[in-house]
Every structure is written in C-alpha cells, then in structure tokens.
Amino acid sequence: MPQFESHFFSSLIFWEVLSFGILFFVLYKFAFPGILGVLEEREKKIKDSLDQAERHRSEAERKLKEYEAKLNTAAKEAEAILAAAKERAQRLMEENEQRLTTEAERIKGDATREIDHERRKAIQDIRAQTTDLALMVAEKVVQRSLTDADHRKFADEALEALSKSYQR
C-alpha cells in the first residue's frame, strides 16, 4: 500500500503538525470567539424574549381574570338593582291599590252616611210639618180646646196613620 511508504512520513507529519497548528491558532484567535459570542448572544436574546413573552402572558392572564371578576360583580350589581327596582315597583303598586281601595271605601261610607242623614232629616221635617198641619186641621174640625195631652195624642195617632200609609 502506498500509505505505508515510510519515506513520506517525515514530510507528512511535519506539514500536518504545522498546518494544523496554524489552523488552530487562526480559528482560536479570529473565528471561534466571534461565532461562540454570537451564539451565546442569540441564546441569551431568545431566552430573554421567551421570558418576556411568559411575563406578558401571565400579566395578560391576570388582567383577564381581573376583568372577568369585575364583569361578574357588575352583572351581580345590575341584577341586584333590577331586583330592588322590581320589588319597589311591586310594593308601590300594592300600596297604591290599598290606598285607593280604602279611599273608595271611605268615600262610599261617607256618601252612605250623608244619604242616611239626609233621609232621616227629611223624614223628621216631614213629620214636623205633618204634625203642624194635622193640628191645624184638627183644630179647625174639632173647634174646641183640647188639652195639650189630647193634642199630642191625636197628633201622634194621626201621624202614626200617616206614616203607615206612607210606608205602604
């Protein structure tokens, strides 16, 4: 095999060590620091971005929860207000109804009482007038003086008869 021809070994070893050494030096000095630096920088940047995204996400979540809670309380409040308003309206309506009923009741009672009163007064008036009239008539008919008690008796009898005829 040509690879085992040892008279090339010295030159191959010499040049290999030299070129490898040069390459190592060049890369070590001028290439690797830059590439590794950029890689690290990028890793850091990606990590930072991810961290920031995570922070934003959690903040957004927190805000969402906050808003949801707010919305919830607002809805509850609205419900409570609505219920209170309904109750108040109901109560007002009932109150009004009751008030109107009692008012009507009272007016009706008043009117009945007045009518009754007027009726009684009218009856009394009629009775008084009738008594006077009857007395006058009786005096004219009898033409004699009667005792006052007689007067009363006759008058009452006449009145009784009259009211009986009235009632019929």
Add this chain to the structure above:
Amino acid sequence: MEESPLHPFELHNWIPISLGGLDISINKAVVIMWVVVSLVAVLMVMAGSARKLVPGKLQSMAEMMVDFIRGIIMDTMGKEGMRFFPLIATLFLFILFCNLIGLIPGSYTVTSQIVVTAVFACLVYGLSLIMGFLLHGVKFLGILVPPGTPAWLLPLMIPIELISQLARPISLAVRLFANMTAGHVILGVLFGLAISGGLLIGWLPFAFTIAMNGLEVGIAFIQAYIFTVLTCVYLGDAFHLHGHDEHAH
C-alpha cells in the same frame, strides 16, 4: 488503461526540501493540507467576523458546525470540556474538510494516510493522558481498574484495561484511515470497471460510482463525527475519572 485501485494514494515529491536532514518535501497531500487550512480558515474567520444576530448563509453554516461540536462536548464532557472546544472544533473541521476535499476527483485524501490519522490520534490520546495525570496525579492509573473490581481479579483486569487503553489511539487512527482508504478503493474499482466495460455495460458501474460518491460524502461526515466524539470521550474519561463521572450512567 488499467490502473491499480491503490494508485490514487501514491505520493510523489513535487518540491524536494530538506530541513536539517529531515525530509519535508512538498507533495500532493501537503498541498491539499494547505488548501484545507486556507479554506477552513477563510470560511470560519469570515463567519466569525460577521457577528450578525440574524445570520447569513455562511454564518449559519459555521454556527451550525460550532453548535454541533459544542453539543458533542456538552454531552460527553459537560461544561468544563468547553475549554477544549477550540482544539476539538479545529480537529473536526480539519478532518471533515480533508475527507470532503478528497472526494473531488483528482484531489488527494489526506486522511487516507495512516501517518496523518496517527498523528491526530496520538495528539488526542497524549492530551488525555497529560490531562489525566495533571488533574488526578498517580490516581489516574486507577483508570486501569474499573470501579467495583474485586481485588483477586486485579491481575486479570489491569492487563485487559491496559490493552483497551492502548487500543484507543490505534483504533482511532486506523478507523479513519481505513474508512477513507476503503471508500476510495471501492470508488477506484468501480470506476475502473466503468472504464473497461465500455459504453454497453460500463454505465452500470458508473452509476454505482456516482451513488458510492454520495455515500462517501456521508461517510466523510460520519468519520469526522466519530473521531470528534471519541476524542471527547477519551478526554472526558481523563477529566472525571470513573466514580464521579455522572454522564456515564
């Protein structure tokens, strides 16, 4: 024209140079090494000086490569292995580009020279030994005794472990060399068949040659990857001498 499948591995001195009796003549493999070094250096330095947060194509490729190697180191050695990053990354890029450039017809596969792979293997293994003794002192010899070995097994275990340790650099060197050589031999044989088959049936081995070349690109990557991973593993073993190596479990 029939030529040996091993012909592509032959080297010829182009410019004979001698340094104090040491023959350092320029040949094809040396020139290809220079090409690899300049290519890798230019590409990586350009990518390294771009430094854009949103990378372009070249920077993306370089970053992918660097991130890939960093991943291997992190997986096998952990964070403290990163101090070997420049060495391991250079090794990976050098081997990868040697493998890939060798696939261009007419060029030369430097990594198909066993002496080249052996130098890398010795570098890696030697470094792991130095690191081990620097970090753990004489206790590093404990690497020859797997944890939980009963005392009466020691006379058996120590030679076995010694052999397995010595096999590390040899296997490292031979694996890369053999894979590269074999791939090119197969390509050479297939192409030889295509040439000698003529138009009538020669297209079949030629098609295979093309398919094999695609496969070889994959192998070029895989072998560079394997060499790098094993480098990390050996260095990692030297780092955390068994017992407190958390990644082994």
